[in-house]
Each structure stands twice: as C-alpha cells, then as structure tokens.
Amino acid sequence: xxxxxxxxxxxxxxxxxxxxxxxxxxxxxxxxxxxxxxxxxxxxxxxxxxxxxxxxxxxxxxxxxxxxxxxxxxxxxxxxxxxxxxxxxxxxxxxxxxxxxxxxxxxxxxxxxxxxxxxxxxxxxxxxxxxxxxxxxxxxxxxxxxxxxxxxxxxxxxxxxxxxxxxxxxxxxxxxxxxxxxxxxxxxxxxxxxxxxxxxxxxxxxxxxxxxxxxxxxxxxxxxxxxxxxxxxxxxxxxxxxxxxxxxxxxxxxxxxxxxxxxxxxxxxxxxxxxx
Amino acid sequence: xxxxxxxxxxxxxxxxxxxxxxxxxxxxxxxxxxxxxxxxxxxxxxxxxxxxxxxxxxxxxxxxxxxxxxxxxxxxxxxxxxxxxxxxxxxxxxxxxxxxxxxxxxxxxxxxxxxxxxxxxxxxxxxxxxxxxxxxxxxxxxxxxxxxxxxxxxxxxxxxxxxxxxxxxxxxxxxxxxxxxxxxxxxxxxxxxxxxxxxxxxxxxxxxxxxxxxxxxxxxxxxxxxxxxxxxxxxxxxxxxxxxxxxxxxxxxxxxxxxxxxxxxxxxxxxxxxxxxxxxxxxxxxxxxxxxxxxxxx
Amino acid sequence: xxxxxxxxxxxxxxxxxxxxxxxxxxxxxxxxxxxxxxxxxxxxxxxxxxxxxxxxxxxxxxxxxxxxxxxxxxxxxxxxxxxxxxxxxxxxxxxxxxxxxxxxxxxxxxxxxxxxxxxxxxxxxxxxxxxxxxxxxxxxxxxxxxxxxxxxxxxxxxxxxxxxxxxxxxxxxxxxxxxxxxxxxxxxxxxxxxxxxxxxxxxxxxxxxxxxxxxxxxxxxxxxxxxxxxxxxxxxxxxxxxxxxxxxxxxxxxxxxxxxxxxxxxxxxxxxxxxxxxxxxxxxxxxxxxxxxxxxxxxxxxxxxxxxxxxxxxxxxxxxxxxxxxxxxxxxxxxxxxxx
Numbered sequence: 001x002x003x004x005x006x007x008x009x010x011x012x013x014x015x016x017x018x019x020x021x022x023x024x025x026x027x028x029x030x031x032x033x034x035x036x037x038x039x040x041x042x043x044x045x046x047x048x049x050x051x052x053x054x055x056x057x058x059x060x061x062x063x064x065x066x067x068x069x070x071x072x073x074x075x076x077x078x079x080x081x082x083x084x085x086x087x088x089x090x091x092x093x094x095x096x097x098x099x100x101x102x103x104x105x106x107x108x109x110x111x112x113x114x115x116x117x118x119x120x121x122x123x124x125x126x127x128x129x130x131x132x133x134x135x136x137x138x139x140x141x142x143x144x145x146x147x148x149x150x151x152x153x154x155x156x157x158x159x160x161x162x163x164x165x166x167x168x169x170x171x172x173x174x175x176x177x178x179x180x181x182x183x184x185x186x187x188x189x190x191x192x193x194x195x196x197x198x199x200x201x202x203x204x205x206x207x208x209x210x211x212x213x214x215x216x217x218x219x220x221x222x223x224x225x226x227x228x229x230x231x232x233x234x235x236x237x238x239x240x241x242x243x244x245x246x247x248x249x250x251x252x253x254x255x256x257x258x259x260x261x262x263x264x265x266x267x268x269x270x271x272x273x274x275x276x
Numbered sequence: 277x278x279x280x281x282x283x284x285x286x287x288x289x290x291x292x293x294x295x296x297x298x299x300x301x302x303x304x305x306x307x308x309x310x311x312x313x314x315x316x317x318x319x320x321x322x323x324x325x326x327x328x329x330x331x332x333x334x335x336x337x338x339x340x341x342x343x344x345x346x347x348x349x350x351x352x353x354x355x356x357x358x359x360x361x362x363x364x365x366x367x368x369x370x371x372x373x374x375x376x377x378x379x380x381x382x383x384x385x386x387x388x389x390x391x392x393x394x395x396x397x398x399x400x401x402x403x404x405x406x407x408x409x410x411x412x413x414x415x416x417x418x419x420x421x422x423x424x425x426x427x428x429x430x431x432x433x434x435x436x437x438x439x440x441x442x443x444x445x446x447x448x449x450x451x452x453x454x455x456x457x458x459x460x461x462x463x464x465x466x467x468x469x470x471x472x473x474x475x476x477x478x479x480x481x482x483x484x485x486x487x488x489x490x491x492x493x494x495x496x497x498x499x500x501x502x503x504x505x506x507x508x509x510x511x512x513x514x515x516x517x518x519x520x521x522x523x524x525x526x527x528x529x530x531x532x533x534x535x536x537x538x539x540x541x542x543x544x545x546x547x548x549x550x551x552x553x554x555x556x557x558x559x560x561x562x563x564x565x566x567x568x569x570x571x572x573x574x
Numbered sequence: 575x576x577x578x579x580x581x582x583x584x585x586x587x588x589x590x591x592x593x594x595x596x597x598x599x600x601x602x603x604x605x606x607x608x609x610x611x612x613x614x615x616x617x618x619x620x621x622x623x624x625x626x627x628x629x630x631x632x633x634x635x636x637x638x639x640x641x642x643x644x645x646x647x648x649x650x651x652x653x654x655x656x657x658x659x660x661x662x663x664x665x666x667x668x669x670x671x672x673x674x675x676x677x678x679x680x681x682x683x684x685x686x687x688x689x690x691x692x693x694x695x696x697x698x699x700x701x702x703x704x705x706x707x708x709x710x711x712x713x714x715x716x717x718x719x720x721x722x723x724x725x726x727x728x729x730x731x732x733x734x735x736x737x738x739x740x741x742x743x744x745x746x747x748x749x750x751x752x753x754x755x756x757x758x759x760x761x762x763x764x765x766x767x768x769x770x771x772x773x774x775x776x777x778x779x780x781x782x783x784x785x786x787x788x789x790x791x792x793x794x795x796x797x798x799x800x801x802x803x804x805x806x807x808x809x810x811x812x813x814x815x816x817x818x819x820x821x822x823x824x825x826x827x828x829x830x831x832x833x834x835x836x837x838x839x840x841x842x843x844x845x846x847x848x849x850x851x852x853x854x855x856x857x858x859x860x861x862x863x864x865x866x867x868x869x870x871x872x873x874x875x876x877x878x879x880x881x882x883x884x885x886x887x888x889x890x891x892x893x894x895x896x897x898x899x900x901x902x903x904x905x906x907x908x909x910x911x912x913x914x
Contacts, residue, residue: 315699317699317702317703365873365877368877369876369877369880372876372880373880374698374699375636375642375833375837376876376880377876378642378699378702379829379830379833379872379876380872380873380876380877382826382829382872383869383870383872383873383876384869384873386826386865386868386869386872387866387869387870387873390865390866390869391866394863394866506710506822509703510707513703544717544718544721545714545718547710547714548710548711548714548715548718551707551708551710551711551714552707552711554703554704554707555692555704555707555708555711558692558696558700558703558704558707559692559695559704562696562700
C-alpha cells in the first residue's frame, strides 16, 4: 500500500469546500530537554470524526493539552477556523469553540449531574451578580432556559432521570457520558474526547459509538478522539492519525492505517495485524 | 574611635543574627523534613521547643540536674513527644485530605500551649544558665559564650544531619519516601518507620534548638514556641520547604535580616519584616531558594 | 417518568422564610427589652451574631471556593478599625451606623483584592501560608503605624478607645440575615456554581470556560467584605480595639468554627459559630479547661469526622417541607407498583 504524504490533510468530501475546523502546522513542544511532540501536522474537517491513536506515552494527551492551551507550544501553529489560538489561554480556547473530556475523569463530583451540565452552560447565561442576589427577572429567565437546555442535552444520552444525583455517585460509564454532555453544553465546534471508551464493555462501547455519531450529526461539529479500543476507532473514525514517540508515523483512512506496516510495528514490534 | 564603635556594633549585630539564625535553621530543618515526607506544615513543631525549654527548667530547678543533663533530657523529651504526636494524631490521617491534617496540627499546637498553661502556669519561668563561660574576644568585639556555643553546635549538628541523610541507609529511605511514597514501599522500605524516624530527628533538632534558645533568652513561657515556630517556618519556606540545605540557608537569612532591622533601630518592625520576606518569596519563587517546582498531571 | 413531585412555589417559600425570621426577631427583641435576657447574655448574643458572619464569610472562601485562607482576622481588623475611625470622626446618626459598616466592609474588600490577586495565584498550602503572612503583617502595621504616620490613627497597643457602642440586637440580626441571604443567593446562581466548580476541579472548570481567576478573586473579596462588616459590628459592641485581638489565633478560632460545622455548609457554620461562642460562656466555671477541651475536640473531630458536623449539607426548609408533602403520595405510588 502506497504511503500517504504525512503532511497532506485528510478531510471528508463533504467538508472539502469549507474552512477546516482545525489546522495544526508543525506543532511541537519540548519539556526541558525532552521533545514530547514534534512536526505535528493535521487538518480536521468541519464535521469530521477523527482518531488519534498510538502506543502509551506517544504524546496523544499532550497534543490535546496543546490544543486546549494547557501547554504552550514550543514550535508551530494552531489554527481554529483559520484563527491562530497561540495567544489564548484555556478559558478563551473554550469560548472560541474547543471542548474536551479528560483521560482521568474530571467531573465536579460533589455537584449534581444537572449542576455539572449547568456549569458547561455558564457562558450561555449572562445575568450578573446583582441580578442573582436580588433575584431579578433576568436571573429567573436565564436559569430556566439553561435548565431546560441541560435536561435536553442529558436526555440525548438517556441521563435526564439522573439529574439530581451527585456526579461522583454515578456508575463509571455514566460518568464518562456526563463529561461528554458537559463538554457539549459549552457549545463547541470541536470536541476532544480523551479515551471515552476506557473501562467500557463491548455493549457500552457500541452505545458510545452510536452516541458519538449522533452528536456529530445533531450538532454538526468535528470530533477528535484519543482511543485504544480499535473497534471504536475503526468503527467510527473517518480519518486516523497515528502517533509514536511524539511524531506522526501514519495518517489516513482506517483501512490504510490498519494495514500500514509502520503502524503494526509500532504497536506490536513485529509483523502482524493491528489488534481489532 | 567612632568608626571602631560602629564596626563593633555591626559585628555584634551580625553575631546576634548568626546566633538566632542558627536556632531558626535547626527548627526550620524540622519543618522542612516533615513537610518533605508527608506534606504537612506541622504547626505543633514550634510548641515542641516550648516543651523542651520547660523540661530543662524543671530538671534544673526541681532536682538540681546538671545543665548538660537537663539539655539531654530536653532533647530526648522533645524527640519522644514528636514521635508520640505523629503516631497519635497524624498517622490516622495519613490518607485524609491535607486540610484535615493541617487543622489537626493546629489543634495539637493549641493543646500543647494550653496544657502547659494549665499545668505550669502562664507566667514566665526563669531557666538557669546552661552554658557558662567567658566571652570570646575578637579584637574590640566581645562575643558571648552562648553565641559561640550556639553557632558551633548548630553547624556541627547540621553537618551530622547532612552526612546522615546522604550516606546512611535511613537517610536514603527518608529521601526515597519524600520522592515517592508508593515506590519506596514497593522497594521494601517501611514507610511508617521512616516517617516516625523523620519526626524523631526533626523533634530532636527542635530540642537542641530549644536548649540553645533558652541559653540566649533564659525564659520559658507557654507561647514562646509560637512566634519562634512561625519565624522558623518562614525560614523553611524561604530556603525551599522540603530542602535540607534550604532550611539552613533560610534560617541564617532570617536571623541576619532580623538583626539588620534591629541594627537600624526598627526592631518593632522585626516581625513585619519577616512576614514581608515570606510574602515576597511566595510571590517571586514560591518553591524557595532551593526548592523544586511541582506540576499537576492533566 | 413524569414529574409528579409537588413543589412549593417560589413566592410561598419566600413568605414562609420571611415570617419565621420576623417572628424570631420580634420574640428575642421582646425578651431583651423586658430584661428576661440579662445584659451579659445580651453581649453573648451580639458576639454570636458577629461570629456567625465571620464563620459564614470564611466558609465562602474555604468550603465553597475550596481554599484555605488563614488571615481572615486581618480583614476583620481592617474593617473594625476603618469603621471605628470613621464613626469617631463623623459622629453617630441614623445613617452613620450602616455607613460605617459598609465602609468597613469596603475597606476590607479592597484589602481582599490587594491580597487576593497575588495570593490566589498560589495553591493549597502556599495560599494558606501567604494569607497567614498577610494577616500578621496587618496586625503588625496596625500596631506600629502611628509612629510612621506621625499622628495617632490606630493608637496601636494602647487601644483605640471610646468607640460609640452602636451595635444592638436589631442591627446585628439584620446584618446576619443579609449576609446569609447574599451568600446563599450568590451560591445558588451561575456565579456560585462557578465558584464550586473551582473547588471541585479547577482544571475542568477552565476547560468549561469558567474564568477561574475572576471567580477566585470574587469569592475571596466577598468573604473579606463580610469579615470587615463583622469587624465593624465588633467595634460597635466592644467600644475599643486592640491589634492583639486580631492575630493568627483569631483567624484559627474562626477556621475552627467553619471546620467543625462542616466546610461547605452555611447552616453548619451558623450552628457551629453559635455553639462555640455560647458554650464557653455557659461553661465559665471551666474556663481553664476550655481551650484544652477545644483543641481535643478539634483533633478528635478531624480524626473521626473530618467533614465536620454537617459536611457539605446545605439546609433548605422548603426542601424538607416538600419531602413531607410528597411522602404521602410516594407511599401511595409504591403500593400501586407492588400491586401490579
């Protein structure tokens, strides 16, 4: 199989005419003397579902942290809908349209499920402190709209009945779904999912795949996910980027990547098939 | 003539600074070592000094113990007290949130101060002299015997401590547990024993500090440990909390800073200056002179 | 599942709360006026009021925001001195008393901003230490500032005396209610949720677009404001001020109230402040053992119930009433399900 040019973008047909949602150009970061990520080039289509895979320690979460500006890149550019986000901090990046979930779930455990989502909707409301304290009409209106929206989002994932439960008391799978709902509440144009299927059994994973597709179709956003579960990756990703030791070693459609000998070697160290 | 006087004043102040700095350094070492190993700001540390001072006072006034015996008793007493506190109050909270541990330490501190007040009384007790000897003369300057002993004892103690931490097995264990408790345990190091040992050493240092302190200021009262502890604590932060050389540097720096402020006649502002130093350190380099930065994994 | 849960409408809730609070006010006021409550107990009640405000405001910074400021007494001090100096200079009228309180609160809030901006950049222990340092610096400055200024402002160790005793049960009660109301309504809004999210998981909060620096400062400054207001009430009932009352020990006393009551529970802070202020007075005979018992209590609670008396429970009368209302209907429902 012919090796694709690793710098070429892989955008689905339907997104070809639109500005890509994300462009990473020669992105790299060093920590002290250690280069964690280097020559990271990727373009993501407006409504593309793409996967970022690679062995443990390859630098995948580091890339997410670069995209959400938790880390400041040492080299390269990140363009979100054509805008350079280099000068932004994490909060501004979220307002600009990137939302994420975390590898080790970061929920607001002591708050209820509904409150977790309402925090995601924080910037959708705009009543000020005075309105809150004096309980002016603006407060009541915004809270009602936000509450309804939160329940709407929760019901997409079948979670509206858990609204009053403490987030920390939910079963593991529900916690992961809640993180996604909260991220969606921030109204992103790009959703980053960090190992959303971790710890899930096959039926939960299948449901997750459904949900991810549903999210993309309903909200018309791009989704980039980090995953180790190859069923999920091969099942829903339209494009895949493979990372090893901080560098992209392969890029392409699931078919291309699955049979790429470089990828196989990175995962298994010998000839074989990428575990599926 | 005037120049000589001014010079002798300066040298006097420097000696004062070195003397109190030595004490701060010894106490700061205790703070740093405990923080390094279990991430606790042991507010009760300063009050262990107070207990040491009382032990010295009691043994010398109640059964006329020889000063050096009294000193030994104080040091042993402090060591035991430190280990007991650790076992009773801090070990049960090993896995509790840090704030609970901090508040317990505050509780222990209060308890010690008020038990002392209850049992012995709030008034200051005069502690008989521990070291008696002629002052040392350096040209026109006379340095008190106490100052000389203090500085020498501190330096020797710190040297021994450094040797112990770097070269002995227990020292290595202490450093390992400070770095990574889990990994140290997997290597077969008894974490509980190492932590108790750290408290023991830290409290012993406080005990030595208490003896040196009462030789300079021969008074024991229930709250003497509080301010001394706070200042030594600032010294530990200044030097880099968790760092042994840092505690030493910090201690002398604070001692000299206080001496400087007194020398220019602003001694009422001494404490303010110490806390101002604390704030500047925390704003400019919170990990202190020798400290290492820590990062949270995202 | 359709929501058949009977809820009490908002206006009714407010009405119930209002009536209860008014009733309490009138009853206690009457007891004071006809001398059923003696003068010494009267001062205890005022003191309880001040401590409730202090505990509730510190609870905002510790329990809700999740930080550990150890310099709360410093804010109380600047509020107390600011309002006392103001009132001594402009005299007592119907408006100077609330003006003094607001002034005290604002001065404390300004200090809150000055201290908060650098301090809140630090985490955990470091924040605790730096606020402790600032609290001590405030105390030392209040003690010695007159020699620098050249004229007598605070009177330092000699105490600021002859402060008009303007604090009474009525204004204390009203201020306590306002404090609790403001903090409660703030917390049950998007701003309050933002503050809670910082406590829960600051990194996730940022990822959701919450301006963490702004909200940390907001929480800290509001906390300082009310501490300043409490300080002004304190000055108004004691009649004199001395910097030594506002040291680290005072900050710890307030912290103990918050911790024992449950960090993150306003009702816990209220109960704890009341009990810990009233109890020592009631046990005056055991004065000497008071602090020993206090410290032991602290240690024991930390070891066995670190979350404090009420944990993070926030009391809601309406919620309890709603549960009672719905008890009957849910019992009916259960037997229906079993039947089918």
